[in-house]
Amino acid sequence: MAGKTPKQxxxxxxxxxxxxxxxxxxxxxxxxxxxxxxxxxxxxxVNNGDPVKLTSTPTFYLTVQMQYxxxxxxxERGPWKVTTAGYNYSVQDRLEKELFAYHWHRWIKPSYPxxxxxxxxxxxxxxxxxxxxxxxxxxxxxELLIEQFKxxxxxxDWKKTLRKTKAAYETFRTWA
Amino acid sequence: MKRxxxxxxxxxxxxxxxxxxxxxxxxxxGMSGKTFVRKWKAKEITNPDRPEVMRxxxxxxxxx
Numbered sequence: 001m002a003g004k005t006p007k008q009x010x011x012x013x014x015x016x017x018x019x020x021x022x023x024x025x026x027x028x029x030x031x032x033x034x035x036x037x038x039x040x041x042x043x044x045x046v047n048n049g050d051p052v053k054l055t056s057t058p059t060f061y062l063t064v065q066m067q068y069x070x071x072x073x074x075x076e077r078g079p080w081k082v083t084t085a086g087y088n089y090s091v092q093d094r095l096e097k098e099l100f101a102y103h104w105h106r107w108i109k110p111s112y113p114x115x116x117x118x119x120x121x122x123x124x125x126x127x128x129x130x131x132x133x134x135x136x137x138x139x140x141x142x143e144l145l146i147e148q149f150k151x152x153x154x155x156x157d158w159k160k161t162l163r164k165t166k167a168a169y170e171t172f173r174t175w176a
Numbered sequence: 177m178k179r180x181x182x183x184x185x186x187x188x189x190x191x192x193x194x195x196x197x198x199x200x201x202x203x204x205x206g207m208s209g210k211t212f213v214r215k216w217k218a219k220e221i222t223n224p225d226r227p228e229v230m231r232x233x234x235x236x237x238x239x240x
Binding site: 014015018028029030031032033034040041042043045048049063065066067086088090098101103105108116118128130 | 185186187188190193196199200224225227230231233234235237238
């Protein structure tokens with residue numbers, strides 16, 4: 001996401017994520033951007049870092065965590081841009097035990113984006129396996145939860161909202 | 177960017193970030209945030225890809 005200043009780039013990055021997340025929770029998106037250490041990774045999380053209890057039967061919880069960096073770039077994506085440095089989208093059962101999680105973290109192996117199938121899913125032999133995936137957008141996870149896990153959205157225009165915020169994300173991403 | 181912004185996002189101060197890391201480290205791993213940072217840097221955390229470790233490790237930038 002581009003901006004004229006690092007701060008603006010961060011705002012441009014956070015706003016659509018907040019909008020996307022607002023489809024399932026009114027919890028705040030929290031970040032820790034410090035302009036004095038902008039080259040270092042920053043954190044984005046939801047609900048004060050706690051799992052979000054979703055409106056569903058059975059009950060599910062969702063943890064959203066991302067890391068991002070603010071980088072200087074040239075061209076229409078600049079002069080400042082936020083680039084995602086990792087994510088953890090974890091879906092848990094009513095006891096907050098992990099069912100599955102999409103991970104991407106360059107700082108520990110494996111560094112490719114992957115899916116974990118958690119113990120709570122009942123498929124124990126996959127617990128330590130990192131199933132490769134493409135890069136996953138938060139919108140993909142939210143849509144999955146609403147469409148297939150029957151999580152109740154808290155806004156009626158959720159489909160339009162997710163389409164819009166994902167389009168913004170795809171316009172500015174630097175990977176295919 | 178303001179705290180409690182109408183945009184629905186909130187930017188934490190350094191102190192607030194450290195507190196959040198500390199709270200989650202205690203919740204998921206039973207140790208303080210400072211201990212987690214030290215152990216992580218020393219590679220003393222076993223199976224770092226565990227869900228409970230990952231949830232704290234993602235907050236490491238709050239640890240300075």
